[in-house]
Amino acid sequence: MTHALEIRNLVKTFGGLVATDDLSFDIKTGQSVGLIGPNGAGKTTVFSQIMGELRQTSGKISLFGKTLGTRPTAERIRRGVSRTYQIPRPFLELSVLENIRVGFMPNSIWSMITKGPDKDREIQLALDVGFSQNDFEKPASDLSMGDLRKLELARTIATGAKVLLLDEVFAGLTTGEISQISGLIQDLRAKGFTMLMVSHDLPALEPLVDHVIAIERGRMIATGTFNEVINDETVRASYLGEV
Amino acid sequence: MGLRWFHFAAWGLFAFGLALLPELVSKGTLRTLIFANYLAIFAISWDLLSGRTGYISFGHPFLIGIGAYTSAILTKRFGVEVEIAIPIAVIVTMIAGLIVLLPALRIRGSYFALVTLAFMELMYQLVQVIRPDLTGGTRGMSGIQTLTRGAVNGFYLSSVLMFVIAVAAWLLLRTRIGTALTALGLNESAVEGSGLSTTKLKMFAFMASAFVAGLGGAFYVHYLGSIAPRALFDINFVFTIIVAVLIGGASTIVGPIIGAFFLTFLLEYLRPFLPGAERYFIYGGIALLLYMYQPKGIYAMVMKAWHSLHERAAK
Amino acid sequence: MLQILIQGMLLSGLYALIAVGFTLIFSVGRTLNLAYGAYLMLGGYLYFWASQSLGVPKSLAVLMAMAFGVVLGILKFRLIVKPLKGDHIAVEISTLILAVVLQAGVILIFGDSSKILLPIVGGVIYVAGAPVTYNMLIATLASWTILLSLYLFIRRTDIGRAMQAVSMDTKGAAICGIEPDRVNLITWALSGGLGALGGVFFASYTQLAPSMWVGPLIISVAVVIVGGIGSIIGTLIVAHIVGFMEVIVVSVLAPELRGVFTMGLIILVLVLRPQGLFGREEL
Numbered sequence: 001m002t003h004a005l006e007i008r009n010l011v012k013t014f015g016g017l018v019a020t021d022d023l024s025f026d027i028k029t030g031q032s033v034g035l036i037g038p039n040g041a042g043k044t045t046v047f048s049q050i051m052g053e054l055r056q057t058s059g060k061i062s063l064f065g066k067t068l069g070t071r072p073t074a075e076r077i078r079r080g081v082s083r084t085y086q087i088p089r090p091f092l093e094l095s096v097l098e099n100i101r102v103g104f105m106p107n108s109i110w111s112m113i114t115k116g117p118d119k120d121r122e123i124q125l126a127l128d129v130g131f132s133q134n135d136f137e138k139p140a141s142d143l144s145m146g147d148l149r150k151l152e153l154a155r156t157i158a159t160g161a162k163v164l165l166l167d168e169v170f171a172g173l174t175t176g177e178i179s180q181i182s183g184l185i186q187d188l189r190a191k192g193f194t195m196l197m198v199s200h201d202l203p204a205l206e207p208l209v210d211h212v213i214a215i216e217r218g219r220m221i222a223t224g225t226f227n228e229v230i231n232d233e234t235v236r237a238s239y240l241g242e243v
Numbered sequence: 244m245g246l247r248w249f250h251f252a253a254w255g256l257f258a259f260g261l262a263l264l265p266e267l268v269s270k271g272t273l274r275t276l277i278f279a280n281y282l283a284i285f286a287i288s289w290d291l292l293s294g295r296t297g298y299i300s301f302g303h304p305f306l307i308g309i310g311a312y313t314s315a316i317l318t319k320r321f322g323v324e325v326e327i328a329i330p331i332a333v334i335v336t337m338i339a340g341l342i343v344l345l346p347a348l349r350i351r352g353s354y355f356a357l358v359t360l361a362f363m364e365l366m367y368q369l370v371q372v373i374r375p376d377l378t379g380g381t382r383g384m385s386g387i388q389t390l391t392r393g394a395v396n397g398f399y400l401s402s403v404l405m406f407v408i409a410v411a412a413w414l415l416l417r418t419r420i421g422t423a424l425t426a427l428g429l430n431e432s433a434v435e436g437s438g439l440s441t442t443k444l445k446m447f448a449f450m451a452s453a454f455v456a457g458l459g460g461a462f463y464v465h466y467l468g469s470i471a472p473r474a475l476f477d478i479n480f481v482f483t484i485i486v487a488v489l490i491g492g493a494s495t496i497v498g499p500i501i502g503a504f505f506l507t508f509l510l511e512y513l514r515p516f517l518p519g520a521e522r523y524f525i526y527g528g529i530a531l532l533l534y535m536y537q538p539k540g541i542y543a544m545v546m547k548a549w550h551s552l553h554e555r556a557a558k
Numbered sequence: 559m560l561q562i563l564i565q566g567m568l569l570s571g572l573y574a575l576i577a578v579g580f581t582l583i584f585s586v587g588r589t590l591n592l593a594y595g596a597y598l599m600l601g602g603y604l605y606f607w608a609s610q611s612l613g614v615p616k617s618l619a620v621l622m623a624m625a626f627g628v629v630l631g632i633l634k635f636r637l638i639v640k641p642l643k644g645d646h647i648a649v650e651i652s653t654l655i656l657a658v659v660l661q662a663g664v665i666l667i668f669g670d671s672s673k674i675l676l677p678i679v680g681g682v683i684y685v686a687g688a689p690v691t692y693n694m695l696i697a698t699l700a701s702w703t704i705l706l707s708l709y710l711f712i713r714r715t716d717i718g719r720a721m722q723a724v725s726m727d728t729k730g731a732a733i734c735g736i737e738p739d740r741v742n743l744i745t746w747a748l749s750g751g752l753g754a755l756g757g758v759f760f761a762s763y764t765q766l767a768p769s770m771w772v773g774p775l776i777i778s779v780a781v782v783i784v785g786g787i788g789s790i791i792g793t794l795i796v797a798h799i800v801g802f803m804e805v806i807v808v809s810v811l812a813p814e815l816r817g818v819f820t821m822g823l824i825i826l827v828l829v830l831r832p833q834g835l836f837g838r839e840e841l
Contacts, residue, residue: 073436077437091430092430101419101422102423102437103438105422105437105438107440109420112423114418116418116419117422159437160438161438299647299650346829350829350832353646353650354828357590357779357824357828358829360779361780361821361825364776364821365818365821368818368821481654482654482658486655519665521663524663524665527658531659534648534651535641
């Protein structure tokens with residue numbers, strides 16, 4: 001099996017601060033991996049480097065065996081990796097369906113003009129992430145935090161990326177919404193999506209991941225199954241007072 | 244594109260109205276209407292660049308002027324046929340559009356608006372200094388070949404041009420590109436995060452705008468028969484274009500047309516009371532009030548009324 | 559050579575005076591006040607009206623112009639900037655419209671033709687054979703005095719420090735108990751007064767005309783852009799760059815090219831170094 005994502009000796013420094021410290025790991029295609037660590041451990045920084053929003057100081061990131069180099073974010077997404085944000089970034093004045101539509105759009109002006117939107121796919125995806133019929137035309141500015149997360153997840157899936165980086169998808173969600181999103185993620189796993197998930201909600205994360213990577217101060221401190229990592233002494237020490 | 248019967252009806256009615264106008268109004272009013280048509284074209288051009296993307300152009304006459312000057316110089320100084328000069332002018336304007344695009348790749352908001360203003364002022368100064376034998380320097384050029392004779396023909400030509408541009412732009416923005424451009428204005432990084440190249444989208448908006456500006460500028464100069472830098476690269480001209488778009492309703496294409504006609508007639512009806520530039524006092528005052536209290540413009544007001552009417556009829 | 563030096567110093571002084579009020583608003587409120595040029599225009603006209611039509615003593619007329627500028631600044635903040643709640647683009651568009659309205663208002667009252675303003679202080683001295691009007695000399699001295707006192711005001715007084723705080727982080731300042739609205743109001747008032755004063759000198763340097771607001775606005779924009787947000791020292795330095803550049807271009811190349819290099823400089827700096835030459839480490 002090829003690796004969907006390969007991180008090799010990734011280093012990112014901001015002045016004197018080391019945000020990512022010689023980090024290496026692989027994710028096999030179809031695998032679902034949890035990335036955990038205390039606040040400020042550098043989880044989101046790893047996401048930003050994979051997406052090309054931040055340029056790594058050194059090290060290599062490969063997607064499906066091809067190195068990403070200095071490619072811009074949009075191109076990385078077209079090559080198959082896409083992410084959500086801790087603070088969702090919706091298009092506030094666009095409706096739910098229109099937000100999803102932007103995710104589905106091909107990066108070709110010609111096709112944007114000549115081909116209409118595929119309404120059925122948009123609606124199906126909106127229903128999948130848990131929107132109901134009467135949410136479709138609502139502008140994103142009217143949505144709750146939970147709905148905004150669902151919308152962002154939908155747009156991320158819509159880009160067609162097969163590797164999804166999910167940043168705190170459960171934060172700010174009600175229990176009902178958590179189980180809905182959780183079910184959706186299970187579906188995505190069954191469909192063969194590769195996932196890297198950051199979450200502070202460990203109980204919600206547990207059933208969704210094949211294994212877990214724990215980092216602290218940008219360095220990997222443990223890796224293994226969920227239980228192995230959670231019971232690791234270093235991890236417990238670094239998490240003390242957090243879980 | 245979700246076209247409905249009333250869309251066809253509205254555009255058809257508009258075309259019919261334009262065709263009928265020369266029978267109904269005086270020659271003088273017709274000349275005013277010609278100006279309204281060209282203003283509408285410039286306003287549409289501005290709307291394409293700035294209405295959705297959030298890249299506000301304070302120097303739109305830069306593009307319009309390049310179209311106008313290119314065609315004027317080609318026909319007058321080099322004896323090029325108008326039929327060839329205008330397409331060349333449009334192409335040159337689009338190349339100029341790329342120059343405006345360049346800063347937009349790095350800066351946004353106020354800074355971008357200022358660069359466009361600087362472009363316009365730069366153009367104003369350059370036109371007077373560089374090769375005044377071609378541009379006519381400070382005094383500009385006159386005796387440029389005109390395409391039509393008389394108000395009626397001028398009106399028909401400008402109306403057809405405006406109508407075609409308006410429908411094309413309106414249709415264009417109803418496709419997915421319209422949604423993408425709105426998204427670009429709302430959150431640029433999220434557009435990038437949806438896998439779309441923002442550079443490509445900006446380039447498209449700027450090229451479309453430059454195309455319309457070049458076309459409008461070239462036809463306008465061949466209607467006027469003369470061109471002068473002070474009247475063209477003027478902040479008052481920028482003001483007129485922007486106000487037309489905002490009063491009518493930005494990002495709608497239909498709004499700028501409404502705005503252009505509304506303003507032209509407002510200016511015209513003020514003429515008996517205030518013959519000179521002081522008309523702008525009332526005109527600008529109305530624009531300011533409207534913009535402060537209804538930033539979405541007349542179009543949004545009309546649509547609101549239409550929807551409430553619709554709902555009442557449905558009940 | 560000496561001629562260029564003297565002319566350059568004088569013009570730069572004037573430019574610094576014109577630009578400082580604009581810089582102030584851009585630093586504190588982060589908005590471009592495109593009607594800033596109109597303060598200058600109205601200040602100039604009010605001075606003209608007071609001193610040359612009413613016969614008010616010149617020094618009093620200058621004070622009246624400044625007071626008028628302060629009132630304008632306050633009104634503008636209250637009626638336009640505050641209701642638009644920090645929507646920068648909307649403020650810029652509104653102030654642009656306002657500038658054109660004010661221009662038309664001036665035409666309505668004073669007519670379309672330009673007017674010659676008598677110098678505030680008459681007389682000429684010759685420095686190394688170059689004529690220097692007392693008027694320009696006073697303008698330059700006033701400019702330096704004002705910039706220096708403004709610098710001290712911002713550095714040393716509580717209000718000044720509050721302005722600094724708001725310019726760096728509006729929300730943070732608000733949390734610390736500073737009312738951003740009050741600070742903004744003071745800034746707009748100050749900017750209006752400075753603009754009107756700059757207008758009196760600028761009008762006596764060129765002439766009074768309803769369209770005279772565009773030139774100084776562009777110069778202010780150039781100074782702010784090239785200098786970078788929020789640096790009074792940067793304003794002073796860049797005013798000298800722009801001023802000297804113009805004087806050199808006019809005397810060495812051609813008078814018509816005067817503005818070309820200024821525009822070119824704006825575009826170049828914005829594209830290559832959007833934060834300006836002098837960043838924003840100090841107000």
